[in-house]
Amino acid sequence: MVRIKEIPAPAVRRLSLYLRHVELLSGRGERTVSSRQLGEALGLTGAQVRKDLSHLGSLGHPGIGYRVDELIVRVRRILGTDTSRNVLLVGAGNLGRALVSHRGFAKKGFHVVAVFDDDERVVGSTLDGAAHLVVRPMIELADTVRKKNIRMAILAVPGESAQSVAEQLWEVGVGGILNFAPVTLRHVDCAIAAVDLAVHLEQLSFRLGNSRVG
Amino acid sequence: MVRIKEIPAPAVRRLSLYLRHVELLSGRGERTVSSRQLGEALGLTGAQVRKDLSHLGSLGHPGIGYRVDELIVRVRRILGTDTSRNVLLVGAGNLGRALVSHRGFAKKGFHVVAVFDDDERVVGSTLDGAAHLVVRPMIELADTVRKKNIRMAILAVPGESAQSVAEQLWEVGVGGILNFAPVTLRHVDCAIAAVDLAVHLEQLSFRLGNSRVG
DNA sequence: TTTTGTGAATTGCTTCACAGCA
């Protein structure tokens, strides 16, 4: 069987950034962009950009650069954002509520269509700025995932419950989890993206402590 | 001149995760942990853990493992979180407000001590759950940074204003920016950590589209 | 000219495997 060459993980991460910038250029009416310009905008070399984009197949035009509309279509298809997706949220705390109304998700075609929490003080309440969403108890998870064809979840619960909720998500067939809880999720065979907000500040702190910045 | 060996960036990222897990173990009353156990908890090999920790100097005890209290002290010192730090927030929107009350920051010793926004509809208002914080106009930025000895900022403004705000932060002497805006910040000589929430969902989407997950 | 795509060279990270200590 012919296997499509794997795209290296660091390259996939950068694809999102290329897309983001090229969408910006498109909004400004730009028609083409060179690897050099794209790199410049993101703090990368042109060679890096070309190598990354070469994974999508031959797409650039020698002497011209890349056509922004072609690039957008191609990268979206690879990332799977050429079509919109339903997403669910578990954890209706401060962070969870902010994420539901985050405009960046909708802009990329991710729609939060269900919210779950097991705290009976919030179950049944609606969310500010998203009044169509009522917080549901976890017991309804399986049902909703099936009915709304949900494959991705945002996990914004306390660290103590994160592992257990992740296992529930996996059991009902969710294939990808964006985890905001400060724990490493184990033994769930999903794609997992972890965002520990405090860890990011910690990383900045490290770089401040060891730098010639300033 | 003798130069301290640089710690590779991927190793520094993992140090935060080691610390997080070892703090958990400490809370459970564990006294020691082996590289194997630590790796197991984070999905890494023991060799990886040992190599990473070897950058901190010889710290483990052959036949025993690592003592959790020693490890905590040592990693915190390297990351610069052995002492607490004042942080400011720019952007009092939904996300910004959620971040101010994020308990994970305080747990790691990061205290949001000032909030700025240039929308006159929010300047002067206080934040739920943090009533001591009044939203200030950007004009007061320089003054506050100096008075409160602030070196790190959280940037939660719309993409359109992010670059300009970042430049202001840099000009008043902020050395590290945690950027939630969906743009790449350029021409500011600060340490920058970027968290584009939509990009993380996009990465999950990619992995779902190309996987044997499930 | 300008700019791509890509092998080759290089750099950097991870894994291996084992000597040495407790």
Next chain:
DNA sequence: TGCTGTGAAGCAATTCACAAAA
């Protein structure tokens, strides 16, 4: 025996540099 620290090997990613296309 159990476990660390670390050179050496292996693997992966980045950068170089240039032929080819417009």
